[in-house]
Amino acid sequence: MILHLTNARLIDPESAATRIGHLTVENGRIAAIAHDAPPASGGRVVDCGGKCLAPGLVDIGVKVCEPGERHKESFRSAGLAAAAGGVTTMVTRPDTAPAIDSPETLEFVTRRANAAAPVNVVPMAALTKGRAGREMTEIGFLMDAGAVAFTDCDHVVRDTRVLARALSYAGSLGALVIAHPQDPGLSAGAAATSGKFASLRGLPAVSPMAERMGLDRDIALIEMTRARYHADQITTARALPALERARGNGFDISAGTSIHHVTLNELDVADYRTFFKIKPPLRAETDRQAIVGALRDGLIDTLSSMHTPQDEESKRLPFEEAASGAVGLETLLPAALRLYHSGDLDLPTLFRAMSLNPARRLGLEGGRLRRGAPADLVLFDPDVPFVMDRFTLQSKSKNTPFDGQRMQGRVLATWVAGETVYERTR
């Protein structure tokens, strides 16, 4: 089966180039990329009409609510949402009920994922049993079963001795540990970032300093254990110098951020709109700008959706009581394109953060636009405007903060291993 994608604006995050050309897919892989020669005869030809063709997104930190809360999201619905959003690999979180902390639950997840989701699913596993921060999980067995990284998600391991041991054990196996840098004491019970807005609204708030404190602690432990470490979400300006220093010292540390923290700020919460309640909470505009700058400079490596489905009941509550999190699989690319249209980031930089870097960090093959790479691709029109309607989302949960907002840029088609998994009909 040969597929020719012709007349496409090819976005290559590795060479940082965008050029019109065509791409040939054979046996699920990219067989050729050319910029001038007409496509070889034979096979199906799709004229991309000059739209953008890029490596599919690799989204670290997707929550699929299986097992436990399938009414919020299943592998089927998340997979369809991913395909519609140009996400070709979902890197799933273990913060389900129960947590994915044993090879048996991980196998269940892998089996369900392969049967139900049209995109690649690579699971992460918990770092400690039950994400309780007391005993480490069977990291070796879990790696054998396919876990690509170990994380307790938003549960911070409070006991530094437990974390130090887990880090050094994981380090000996070459396992990547993903942590949520946040001082657990300062951030307890917080629903907003401290500052004028939280004071006006009377919300319990956390100082942005809590993130730096969490990161500083983790960096000290990395220096001690030499583990491979990724900070799931860096969202404040004050954490950046610490990250830069740790990089400079040669530690194996990388960092990500979430699409919501680079496109929204604390004021978007307005009159207690709970769809804007996420964890960590939305930050000040100065922080948002600093994080966008860090993405541009490459200090922050990855940009992900932190897809967290919540049903209406968990959101239709007073702000303090409402659940945190927002769905993001389908809005990651259109929202990221805001940064392109505002002139903050160019397209190769965006795809470096959303496709290439996450794949590299997790040791996956995707995320690249080169010969031999898997044909996980997204075709999109960066310019087409639309108004987001949350009820058009494929996710079972519709908790997107972008509801009713003007967006620019839409996915036209998505391929996984050369198979069409999504095609926009209109």
Add this chain to the structure above:
Amino acid sequence: MSFPHRHLLGIEHLAPHDILQILDLADDYVALNRQAAKHSDTLAGLTQINMFFENSTRTQASFELAGKRLGADVMNMAMQASSIKKGETLIDTAMTLNAMHPDLLVVRHPHSGAVGLLAQKVNCAVLNAGDGRHEHPTQALLDALTIRRAKGRLHRLNIAICGDIAHSRVARSNILLLGKMENRIRLIGPPTLMPAEIESFGVEVYDDMARGLDGVDVVMMLRLQRERMDGGFIPSEREYYHRYGLDTEKLALAQPDAIVMHPGPMNRGVEIDGTLADDINRSVIQEQVEMGVAVRMAAMDLLARARTGGKAA
């Protein structure tokens, strides 16, 4: 002039002339309340429901009395005891009540923003009787009326608000209202009880009470909300009283005719000296209670009139 708001959820969205409209009408109701026959039929035929998700004695009594004096049918619901315990959500409770066609809903809730959330789901007028640490608009209005009657004006005054600002909705509403009316506001309290970046609201912050009280016209004490404390905001009650409790000695630093206010209930000997609180020459705490009924009558009257299109109901 009709009142341009559907609900009274906070001071934040009120304009200075809205505030004055409420206060002017409240002055009339103070006069009514001092007569032997205190009854009016302004709200006759209307139903007022008081929903208190948090304990309250005085505010609830004040709203109840205000409604009854205006002729409304008043019902009190103690929400802790009822459906919330059975797991019903706030919105379901609101929808249920809405189906009973109330005209005025008075709500207190322990979470910031909860009253506003409820207001989105019902089609009657909602009055916020305190939501979390967010706002308590009728308290700020009754404080304003008390100040205006005692001082003869509600602008260009030096006003000190002392105590637990961080956990206080009374403080937030007062800062907004007194700021809108162009007063100079000082906040006095230990840094652990100050909200973050509160200076950006145009107030001066003092952790030394003597400096903060220097020359002020109004001293507004706040209750030290012990039930809200997660623990460890202040070392002890006695140290707090020593540094931030109001006594005659500290009050001597304020203007000689400065008035002392407290939203109640008072912790005598924690934030305020007992004899001072009872000093009729300085303390206007009893007047505040009286103004409370009048201000709530005025607010409900205006909201009810706005609902019926300007005609008295």
